[in-house]
Amino acid sequence: MKIVAICGAGIGTSGILKVNAERVLQRLGIEAEVTAADIGSIAEVADDAQVILTSAEFVDAIGRTFADVIVVQNYLDTSEIETKLEAALG
Amino acid sequence: MPLPPLTAKGVVIGAEAKDWRAAVRVAGEALAETGSATPRYAEEMIRMIEEHGPYVVIAPGLALAHARPGPEVLKDGLAVVTLRTPVPFGHPHNDPVTVVLGLAAVRADTHLPSIAAIANIFNDPGAIAALVGASSVEQVLDIMGVDG
Numbered sequence: 001m002k003i004v005a006i007c008g009a010g011i012g013t014s015g016i017l018k019v020n021a022e023r024v025l026q027r028l029g030i031e032a033e034v035t036a037a038d039i040g041s042i043a044e045v046a047d048d049a050q051v052i053l054t055s056a057e058f059v060d061a062i063g064r065t066f067a068d069v070i071v072v073q074n075y076l077d078t079s080e081i082e083t084k085l086e087a088a089l090g
Numbered sequence: 091m092p093l094p095p096l097t098a099k100g101v102v103i104g105a106e107a108k109d110w111r112a113a114v115r116v117a118g119e120a121l122a123e124t125g126s127a128t129p130r131y132a133e134e135m136i137r138m139i140e141e142h143g144p145y146v147v148i149a150p151g152l153a154l155a156h157a158r159p160g161p162e163v164l165k166d167g168l169a170v171v172t173l174r175t176p177v178p179f180g181h182p183h184n185d186p187v188t189v190v191l192g193l194a195a196v197r198a199d200t201h202l203p204s205i206a207a208i209a210n211i212f213n214d215p216g217a218i219a220a221l222v223g224a225s226s227v228e229q230v231l232d233i234m235g236v237d238g
Contacts, residue, residue, distance in 0.1 A: 007142075007145060008138050008141065008142035008145065008146075009138060009156060009157060009158045009198075010158075010198050011156060011158065011159065011193070011195045011198045011205075012146070012154050012156035012193050012195075012205065013145060013146060013148050013154055013156075015202050015205030015206070015209075016148055016154065016205055016208065016209045018202070018205075019202075019205060019206040019209045020209055020213070036202065038158070038198075039142070055145040056145075056182065057142055057143035057144070057145045058142070058145065073183045073184065074148070074149045074150065074183070074184065075148035075149055076148060076149040076152070076209065076212045076213050077149065078213065
């Protein structure tokens with residue numbers, strides 16, 4: 001499974017999201033590749049992604065996609081990420 | 091996993107900022123002080139927020155200000171700014187901000203381990219309050235796990 005974390009620059013916030021998503025996936029026993037990327041490269045990186053993790057600001061820019069778009073409010077709250085990932089994947 | 095380089099020069103305690111731009115500028119000045127970025131980098135960080143919105147407020151009270159790697163970044167670095175008065179960034183859930191981190195990265199792909207170190211510190215729900223309560227640079231460095 002492929003999961004993409006999207007932010008504006010692809011270096012800071014999406015990195016935090018990637019790290020915490022990986023923790024949650026490990027806890028859930030789900031194998032997935034999580035990539036951090038900037039919104040400008042969404043077309044290439046999210047083409048074959050099942051899940052896109054991001055914040056509300058980027059939902060419009062992500063546009064039409066087959067992936068589940070998950071909006072995360074608190075990037076440091078792994079239980080929020082866990083609940084939302086479980087709902088999307090389960 | 092080491093943090094992006096953080097030194098005493100990168101720490102500002104109890105900064106006065108009248109709005110979010112001023113708060114980000116304090117973090118930018120601190121990054122310039124440490125030699126991680128040019129003074130113009132602050133404006134790049136502000137531009138990211140103007141362009142994409144307040145998504146850098148990644149958790150209640152915490153902003154991770156940063157811009158893309160580019161000519162304004164001189165070397166990897168981190169700044170930690172605590173605000174005397176909390177400042178709204180316009181985030182629907184995580185306002186107001188009390189701690190601003192400024193991040194400068196030379197390359198996007200190689201610095202993920204250091205981002206993980208930031209996540210490690212702030213996954214502790216008490217970390218932000220501890221930083222806000224810190225009254226010395228040494229205390230801040232200690233909370234961040236850096237030897238002063």
